[in-house]
Amino acid sequence: MAGLKTGHYKNKAKKKQIPRFARDDNSSALFRNLFVFVKEITMLDLKGNKITYFGHSTFGLTTPGGQFAMIDPFVMSNPRCPENLKKLARLDAIFITHCHTDHIGDLLPLAKQFKPKVVATFETYLWLESKKTGAECLPGNKGGSQKVGDFEVTMTNAFHSNSIEDNGERIYGGEAGGFIVRLPGGVTLYHAGDTNVFGDMKLIGEIHKPDIALLPIGDVFTMGPREAAFATRLLGVKHVIPMHYATFPILTGTPEGFRAETKDIAGLTIHAIKPGETLG
Ligand SMILES: [Zn+2]
Numbered sequence: 110m111a112g113l114k115t116g117h118y119k120n121k122a123k124k125k126q127i128p129r130f131a132r133d134d135n136s137s138a139l140f141r142n143l144f145v146f147v148k149e150i151t152m153l154d155l156k157g158n159k160i161t162y163f164g165h166s167t168f169g170l171t172t173p174g175g176q177f178a179m180i181d182p183f184v185m186s187n188p189r190c191p192e193n194l195k196k197l198a199r200l201d202a203i204f205i206t207h208c209h210t211d212h213i214g215d216l217l218p219l220a221k222q223f224k225p226k227v228v229a230t231f232e233t234y235l236w237l238e239s240k241k242t243g244a245e246c247l248p249g250n251k252g253g254s255q256k257v258g259d260f261e262v263t264m265t266n267a268f269h270s271n272s273i274e275d276n277g278e279r280i281y282g283g284e285a286g287g288f289i290v291r292l293p294g295g296v297t298l299y300h301a302g303d304t305n306v307f308g309d310m311k312l313i314g315e316i317h318k319p320d321i322a323l324l325p326i327g328d329v330f331t332m333g334p335r336e337a338a339f340a341t342r343l344l345g346v347k348h349v350i351p352m353h354y355a356t357f358p359i360l361t362g363t364p365e366g367f368r369a370e371t372k373d374i375a376g377l378t379i380h381a382i383k384p385g386e387t388l389g
Pocket of ligand 1: 209211212303330353
């Protein structure tokens with residue numbers, strides 16, 4: 110993935126996390142405070158994996174071994190995707206949460222070009238098979254796990270609609286979902302897909318213990334900041350990347366709104382990375 114902007118965000122985050130009292134004074138009482146502060150912040154260690162934001166709800170995951178997977182391939186037609194990311198070097202796997210155009214807008218050309226393994230719910234799998242892209246289509250459904258190269262994925266619930274636009278027709282794509290992705294080194298990521306908050310996010314938190322959650326905050330079609338804050342509490346997650354906002358004017362939720370709604374959650378770090386930025 111040549112040309113990815115790496116390291117930049119990490120440095121910025123480090124600088125922000127030095128509390129004022131630690132810079133101004135170094136008496137023993139203040140060092141004790143610093144110790145408590147450091148204990149509260151759970152540092153994010155991605156164990157050599159990288160998470161790259163392509164804008165909207167599209168993320169690229171690069172493993173230490175160099176495999177590259179994408180969640181929701183909305184790339185070339187994504188208005189938030191930087192030009193330098195629109196030409197992929199490789200694509201080993203695609204995980205599809207649901208089939209609205211802002212999630213699979215570039216699935217067919219990418220499937221044809223790279224012939225990746227594609228995990229999708231059963232009805233979407235059948236549709237993709239019928240397109241004869243040459244990709245290796247892997248069916249799944251909620252609660253089921255499978256190993257896909259360096260990645261292990263579990264499909265989760267999501268509360269959203271789902272349909273495929275195919276030459277002017279609307280085709281049933283199965284139910285919308287989310288993904289738990291286990292990365293090499295024991296890092297667990299949760300991509301919620303498009304959804305509102307739901308009580309069983311607590312189960313997802315208890316069963317999978319995600320290190321980081323990718324949550325929609327844009328409102329109108331998904332959770333806004335207030336519901337996303339409740340999702341964060343239910344999941345018990347300490348690192349969140351907000352997504353599905355700012356792509357179109359109708360998506361009004363903002364990271365600032367999300368920060369305001371979550372300021373009471375101890376030890377939470379919100380990584381509001383910009384399209385083109387990489388975590389890890
Ligand atoms: Zn969407």
